[in-house]
Amino acid sequence: MNDVPLSVLWLSGPSGVGKSSAGWEAFAQISREGVTAAFVDGDQIGLCHPDPDGGPHPIRARNLAAMLPNFRRAGVRRLVLAGFVDTRDEVDVYTRLMPDVAFTVCRLRVDAGELERRFLARGWRPDLVAGSVAEALAQDRTDYADLCVDTTGLTVQETARLILARTAGLPAAGGEPAPVLWFSGATAAGKSTVGYEVFSQLVRTGVRAAYIDVKQIGALRPAPHGDPPDGQPDDPNDGPEDGPDDGPDDDLDVRRLVAGNLAAVWAGHRAAGARCLIVSGGPDHDDVIRACVAPIPGIDLTVCRLHATPATLAERIRLRAGGQAPQLPGDELKGLGPRDLDRVAERAAGEAEALERAGSGDLRIETDDRAAQEIAAFVRERALPW
Template sequence: MGYVRPPLLWLSGPSGAGKSTVGWEVFARLSRDGVKTAFVDADQISLCHPLPEGVTHHLRARNLAAMWPNFQREGARCLVLAGFVHTAEEVREYTAMLPDLHFTVCRLRVESTELRERFLARGWRPDLVEHAVAEAQALDHSDHADLCVPTGGLTVPEAARLVRERAGGWPGDLPAATPPDAAGRRSRPPAGDEPFPVLWICGATAVGKSTVGYEVFTRIHRTGVRAAYVDVKQIGALRPGADHRTLKARNTLKARNLAAVWSGHRAMGARCLVVSGEADDPVRGYADRLPGAELTVCRLHAGPETLTERVTRRGRGGGPAIPGDELRGLDADALRRTARRAAREAEALDREGAGHLRIDTDGRSVQEVAADVLDRSGYWPHLT
């Protein structure tokens, strides 16, 4: 058998169609079957604002192309991508950057009534629901996808199974795993020493790192300063893990991908970077891969009662819909165990005195916490 290109399954469609949810289910099923699979949500690698119109797909394609060798280095044999795309020209932005991958573009389709229901159920930007419906109707007249799969009335597992069936039993034939020493060498961004500020938001499980980090990012770019935001949990989805090196390998992968994504953002003129990190992330190891980074680590803190409330809310579907949220759908006992673990994490971080700043979040809104982060970090003077 000749050379087999690694397969990429691209789930596209309008907002609310289930791109990320179905994509994650495909990723999770393959992982459980022992197929080492990577997952990327395209939204998560293009959070750089404000940007000129018409460059989003170029940025996403560039960043995805920079990340893929890092996934390969850790043994990835296929890639699931979730993200909108409207035209064949936009698709070619990606295929040109990743010629060694075999693309299958799958458009998810949902009837207007159900799409409205799904969109509104998310509880995020209900004012955009009619835009999503209009987008779906426009996509019905497009021809950029290799296949279109109607998912109305299906559960997420049913939709994922149907997508793979319609895509010819995706992923089909797979290439051999790439030896670690033979991949990823070209993925490291070029060195540079021009300083730029990095605001790293960390803390215990469910303390609100992503929500606060994104609010900080939004406040900065709304002033006209071109800023970038990365949630490191969203750039290291690769399963299954193999051995006791899994945690170290995952952190190395995320650090490499952070450097790759930042290189793309910086090429677009980003002047600063906001990062949301997990409690066990080796922050300095990440920053060492960002030449010129002036790092400020801001640790969010919450008491046991607040953490329990936030863990429970996420478990019941509250908060932003993040692909692969490990708390969503857990039973009451599992949520209680998670809340106790989060409280222990917060206590340990307090004992260690982790971070340059400690920001209390009990009884405060996201907006209040974000404003406090910006004020106490002295972030604004760095950007003038």
């Protein structure tokens, strides 16, 4: 369940450096700023001995991943994790299981003399102090963390403030926000054709991109609000691409399904290295589109609204019904007769007019008498860095 964007501030460092104390204080300071936060001590979710095969990290990572949906349901947006790690491979054990979470690994360090004093002040296992100092020296030669904070001479409160100040400007998971182009518009405006052409052009230039048609991830039956079956004359286009004249809840069940599946599929693409997402949507107003992408962290959304005249829409609908377009499962135009196609065209014109009146979209694109390749190049020039 990815309905709340979540970032993890992971404090690491040698035993005695103050990970748990600073982590708890950072958690307290974050919550005082009005951000719903949580704190987890990595040791406390991995107490299973003898250590399972692979050491403690696999079980801690699995347990943390299993806890995240519960934190999200509670509205948590930032989680502070205290736990030792000392290689990038160990960090990867966690991030691979949680690709949609923004991890920032912060290594705490302190001078050897102060580390020894802090360790002994705990009054627990003084025989381990030499090992902790050696561990600290070894950590100074690592590069697994996103940043290092020197806590020498600082109180717990000062350390937490410094950590939060140093991490405030770090990007979300995956670096800079990923561009998301959502193509909207009336039925037959060319959303799938243009969206897939943008995707194809990006791939040809070497940019790893992803493409999603929301209709293919939002098929739900029986249709909400008692809508008639697909292909019936009453409404040949029922489904995730319903227009602005839908029922009072605007097919809320379908929208929730699309939002959840979109976040889940994009998380998989993002984990595979995708830098951009192209979405072919429906004739939706901006507030519906933004609600669908709200669960997705770390994105930069541009709504590209395609517009065409009623005559162009009617002609494209006839061509599509006749098979002169890519054949996708669930295309309700296939097999309709002339009268039903006229009604679909009339509805499409109404969708276009409603979107025009609302001024929907960040980028409005006329598609009459323009090839998909030309429109795609136009969109890339104005909305993408590649």
